[in-house]
Amino acid sequence: MRVEVVAVGSELVLGDVVDTNSAWLSRQLAAAGIECRFHAHVDDDAHRIAAALRVALERSDAVVVCGGLGPTADDVTREALAGVMGTALRRDPALLAALEAAFAGRGQPMPPSNARQAEVPGGARPLENPFGTAPGLRCPVGERVVYAVPGVPRECREVFTRAVLPELVSTSGSLDGPSAVGTRTLSTWGISEAEVAERVLRHLGDRPDQGTARPGVEIGFLASEQRGVQVRLRARGVTAAAVSEELDAAEATVRAALGRAVFGSGDETVESVVAGRLSQLALRLALAESLTGGLVAARLVGVPGASRFFAGGVVAYDAAVKRDLLGVPPGPVVSASAAAHMAAGAVRALHADLGLALTGVAGPKTEEGQPVGTVFLGMAGTGLDRPASRALRLPGDRETVRQLAALSALDWLRRHLERLAGSTASPREPAAAGAQSGEGA
Amino acid sequence: MRVEVVAVGSELVLGDVVDTNSAWLSRQLAAAGIECRFHAHVDDDAHRIAAALRVALERSDAVVVCGGLGPTADDVTREALAGVMGTALRRDPALLAALEAAFAGRGQPMPPSNARQAEVPGGARPLENPFGTAPGLRCPVGERVVYAVPGVPRECREVFTRAVLPELVSTSGSLDGPSAVGTRTLSTWGISEAEVAERVLRHLGDRPDQGTARPGVEIGFLASEQRGVQVRLRARGVTAAAVSEELDAAEATVRAALGRAVFGSGDETVESVVAGRLSQLALRLALAESLTGGLVAARLVGVPGASRFFAGGVVAYDAAVKRDLLGVPPGPVVSASAAAHMAAGAVRALHADLGLALTGVAGPKTEEGQPVGTVFLGMAGTGLDRPASRALRLPGDRETVRQLAALSALDWLRRHLERLAGSTASPREPAAAGAQSGEGA
Numbered sequence: 022m023r024v025e026v027v028a029v030g031s032e033l034v035l036g037d038v039v040d041t042n043s044a045w046l047s048r049q050l051a052a053a054g055i056e057c058r059f060h061a062h063v064d065d066d067a068h069r070i071a072a073a074l075r076v077a078l079e080r081s082d083a084v085v086v087c088g089g090l091g092p093t094a095d096d097v098t099r100e101a102l103a104g105v106m107g108t109a110l111r112r113d114p115a116l117l118a119a120l121e122a123a124f125a126g127r128g129q130p131m132p133p134s135n136a137r138q139a140e141v142p143g144g145a146r147p148l149e150n151p152f153g154t155a156p157g158l159r160c161p162v163g164e165r166v167v168y169a170v171p172g173v174p175r176e177c178r179e180v181f182t183r184a185v186l187p188e189l190v191s192t193s194g195s196l197d198g199p200s201a202v203g204t205r206t207l208s209t210w211g212i213s214e215a216e217v218a219e220r221v222l223r224h225l226g227d228r229p230d231q232g233t234a235r236p237g238v239e240i241g242f243l244a245s246e247q248r249g250v251q252v253r254l255r256a257r258g259v260t261a262a263a264v265s266e267e268l269d270a271a272e273a274t275v276r277a278a279l280g281r282a283v284f285g286s287g288d289e290t291v292e293s294v295v296a297g298r299l300s301q302l303a304l305r306l307a308l309a310e311s312l313t314g315g316l317v318a319a320r321l322v323g324v325p326g327a328s329r330f331f332a333g334g335v336v337a338y339d340a341a342v343k344r345d346l347l348g349v350p351p352g353p354v355v356s357a358s359a360a361a362h363m364a365a366g367a368v369r370a371l372h373a374d375l376g377l378a379l380t381g382v383a384g385p386k387t388e389e390g391q392p393v394g395t396v397f398l399g400m401a402g403t404g405l406d407r408p409a410s411r412a413l414r415l416p417g418d419r420e421t422v423r424q425l426a427a428l429s430a431l432d433w434l435r436r437h438l439e440r441l442a443g444s445t446a447s448p449r450e451p452a453a454a455g456a457q458s459g460e461g462a
Numbered sequence: 463m464r465v466e467v468v469a470v471g472s473e474l475v476l477g478d479v480v481d482t483n484s485a486w487l488s489r490q491l492a493a494a495g496i497e498c499r500f501h502a503h504v505d506d507d508a509h510r511i512a513a514a515l516r517v518a519l520e521r522s523d524a525v526v527v528c529g530g531l532g533p534t535a536d537d538v539t540r541e542a543l544a545g546v547m548g549t550a551l552r553r554d555p556a557l558l559a560a561l562e563a564a565f566a567g568r569g570q571p572m573p574p575s576n577a578r579q580a581e582v583p584g585g586a587r588p589l590e591n592p593f594g595t596a597p598g599l600r601c602p603v604g605e606r607v608v609y610a611v612p613g614v615p616r617e618c619r620e621v622f623t624r625a626v627l628p629e630l631v632s633t634s635g636s637l638d639g640p641s642a643v644g645t646r647t648l649s650t651w652g653i654s655e656a657e658v659a660e661r662v663l664r665h666l667g668d669r670p671d672q673g674t675a676r677p678g679v680e681i682g683f684l685a686s687e688q689r690g691v692q693v694r695l696r697a698r699g700v701t702a703a704a705v706s707e708e709l710d711a712a713e714a715t716v717r718a719a720l721g722r723a724v725f726g727s728g729d730e731t732v733e734s735v736v737a738g739r740l741s742q743l744a745l746r747l748a749l750a751e752s753l754t755g756g757l758v759a760a761r762l763v764g765v766p767g768a769s770r771f772f773a774g775g776v777v778a779y780d781a782a783v784k785r786d787l788l789g790v791p792p793g794p795v796v797s798a799s800a801a802a803h804m805a806a807g808a809v810r811a812l813h814a815d816l817g818l819a820l821t822g823v824a825g826p827k828t829e830e831g832q833p834v835g836t837v838f839l840g841m842a843g844t845g846l847d848r849p850a851s852r853a854l855r856l857p858g859d860r861e862t863v864r865q866l867a868a869l870s871a872l873d874w875l876r877r878h879l880e881r882l883a884g885s886t887a888s889p890r891e892p893a894a895a896g897a898q899s900g901e902g903a
Contacts, residue, residue: 031694032684034488034498034499034501035498036485036492036498037485037489037694038485039481039482040481041480043503044474044477044478044480044481045477047474047475047476048477050477051476058475058507059503059510059514060501060502060504062484062500063499063500063501066499069500076517091683091685092655092659093655093659095681095682127855127857132656133660134656135656152858153857241473310756313760313763314756314760314763314764314768315751315755315756315760315775316760318751319754319755319756321755322754322756322777322864323860323864325825327755331755332779332780332783333776333780333787334776334779335774335775335776335777335787336759336763336775336777337774338759338763338768338769338773338774338775339773339812341813342812345811346774346811346812371783371787384766423763
């Protein structure tokens with residue numbers, strides 16, 4: 022089965038916004054074994070949107086069109102769909118009532134223009150959007166189907182996952198016959214992308230030039246400032262069980278090649294892994310952040326149930342705050358000693374079990390004679406005889422340094438918690454144990 | 463003149479990589495007054511690339527195709543171009559010699575596969591690439607032209623800027639006559655996207671259905687959880703001065719329609735505006751964050767020079783931290799009173815001039831009997847007789863509620879700082895003054 026993605030918005034073809042929805046939609050399609058060979062972007066013009074949809078419908082069995090479902094006059098995907106379907110828009114009373122109820126629930130009158138969002142091309146079926154006022158639309162065109170989803174990323178994902186993907190998977194099964202596709206993602210930190218790739222391909226030993234982990238398993242590498250370096254495995258086979266077996270074998274090889282650098286799989290993030298370990302060990306964490314200014318705290322609080330494992334934090338951007346609230350002694354604040362004292366101070370001030378601290382120079386200028394990218398991490402509390410510290414030298418501009426510092430601090434904590442949980446004894450990874458720990462103030 | 467962009471790469475349609483080249487290319491085209499209404503992504507297949515190029519050539523005067531010019535077997539843009547031109551590939555002796563010289567200069571033998579990069583479709587002209595081994599290609603197709611540029615972003619930008627854009631600008635001049643294009647973006651918060659559009663279009667009074675602000679000025683609306691609701695103006699005219707005049711008039715109308723809801727223009731964010739106001743007033747801010755867990759602090763610290771205006775913050779996720787560090791009295795912590803006390807406590811604990819606080823229920827579950835989305839903001843310090851608070855009811859899931867709470871808090875602070883700076887006296891916006899302030903605990 023072939024599916025295409027059409028993303029709508031003048032901001033896309035003017036270059037003001039980079040489209041991330043199409044890549045996300047494609048990953049879901051690929052993971053479900055559905056072919057996607059084309060994307061298109063088109064501006065907010067009903068005729069051109071209709072032209073893009075007609076081109077896509079000629080080549081593919083189904084089209085996902087994303088965006089242009091909002092309440093304003095430049096949201097014209099509904100009109101384009103009616104044109105392609107050869108029908109007119111009509112107002113759906115149930116949708117209108119739901120819209121009015123949503124505004125009433127927030128205690129606001131509904132602006133008249135929102136009524137546009139209750140319009141549906143004749144023959145189309147609305148798809149519920151629990152996160153916004155723009156419903157999706159299922160629009161049959163001959164034997165093919167166009168699915169319209171909102172352009173706001175969260176709403177796009179929700180409507181696609183709940184109302185579109187299951188139907189595509191079922192149609193794909195009846196069109197293509199039994200075939201299974203599986204993907205697996207392993208996330209790592211502490212080794213460069215090039216070294217991750219080299220180690221993995223050396224361990225695999227077969228056909229590294231073609232990026233093939235095993236016959237039938239494709240392998241890819243992707244680096245991100247927030248998610249670390251990811252190893253992506255993708256396999257196709259006759260049955261789900263066969264695919265799963267291939268992926269198990271490939272994953273075992275990758276884990277053997279990378280040892281403790283692997284912090285999670287699938288959608289796990291370093292903060293979700295840290296959150297799980299803290300909960301498992303019944304420990305509560307406190308933070309003291311300088312250059313990251315709350316980034317680490319914001320990531321941890323993004324994990325539901327954060328009050329179980331997170332006491333709180335101090336954003337000690339100012340040297341005086343480091344002294345007054347955290348008890349850091351006078352002296353340079355971009356230093357290993359200051360980081361260790363900040364961590365210990367956070368444990369005291371917030372009555373926590375473990376403290377994690379970050380101080381350093383994000384840029385644009387040097388501070389205390391230290392170059393941009395100089396970062397010190399500190400840790401104190403459970404499992405440490407005395408506060409520990411670690412020095413990093415990070416590349417990039419202000420935002421990159423801050424993101425990499427946050428990721429590195431969380432990963433350092435993750436390795437400490439794994440040692441506390443006694444999980445370092447895995448027979449696959451003796452070489453890596455301890456090598457990245459860096460304790461000692 | 464109409465130009466389209468086609469980006470080539472299986473990684474794009476598999477969703478493993480987000481395409482940023484197309485947005486960059488489009489910004490260059492828009493800045494040069496050249497229309498770009500369509501983008502396409504296609505996988506590494508010569509037939510499908512050719513199909514995408516034919517669709518683009520039917521609609522546009524020129525096409526920029528990006529990627530697929532590398533040395534490996536999956537780089538097939540050259541083959542696709544030869545197919546579209548109806549010619550064969552031939553090896554260019556000068557290109558081959560240059561490639562061999564480049565490798566010799568690095569003291570390496572040239573891998574045999576690189577010789578493919580010396581192949582050129584008959585009738586095409588190579589475009590020099592000083593940063594890599596993949597030359598660009600200028601490929602006439604009838605009266606139209608396809609320009610091929612490398613997919614590596616730095617090489618794409620270099621080849622496009624040096625060899626493609628000047629020719630497009632000159633062709634555009636002879637096709638369209640002299641023309642200039644300009645854009646302007648205004649960012650707002652406190653009014654829904656639909657109401658922003660309604661107010662603006664009501665003020666403009668002319669042709670609201672066509673999204674046209676004035677003859678020659680296009681208008682668009684875009685909502686984002688982090689940047690607020692943006693109004694985008696785009697004008698075209700004979701001279702840059704005429705375009706600028708059109709945009710000035712349209713901007714004045716939009717500002718009159720939206721009053722104090724407009725917080726910035728261009729790349730300004732609510733935190734950069736707040737940072738500017740705090741610096742101007744020589745005030746230092748302290749934060750107390752509960753549900754946002756450091757998001758507001760992280761945004762402010764993202765502004766360079768944050769130590770001038772930002773003392774620091776307390777991430778008081780735990781009720782005990784709210785009491786111990788911030789002096790919040792016993793009682794419900796999801797309340798207007800707690801928010802006001804948190805703000806006052808932050809001023810005291812961090813020796814700041816102004817305090818801003820956020821407490822509430824991000825979800826997934828209700829807390830203290832309050833539904834998800836209930837948020838209280840607090841403010842204390844300069845310009846307030848006593849700590850103030852404000853209640854919000856925000857839509858969406860955990861992450862949306864947190865992002866909207868951060869934006870709303872920063873915008874509330876921005877309005878307070880504007881009043882302090884005496885900037886509320888604008889004769890254009892008397893109706894909005896004070897209406898959104900919500901002071902009073």
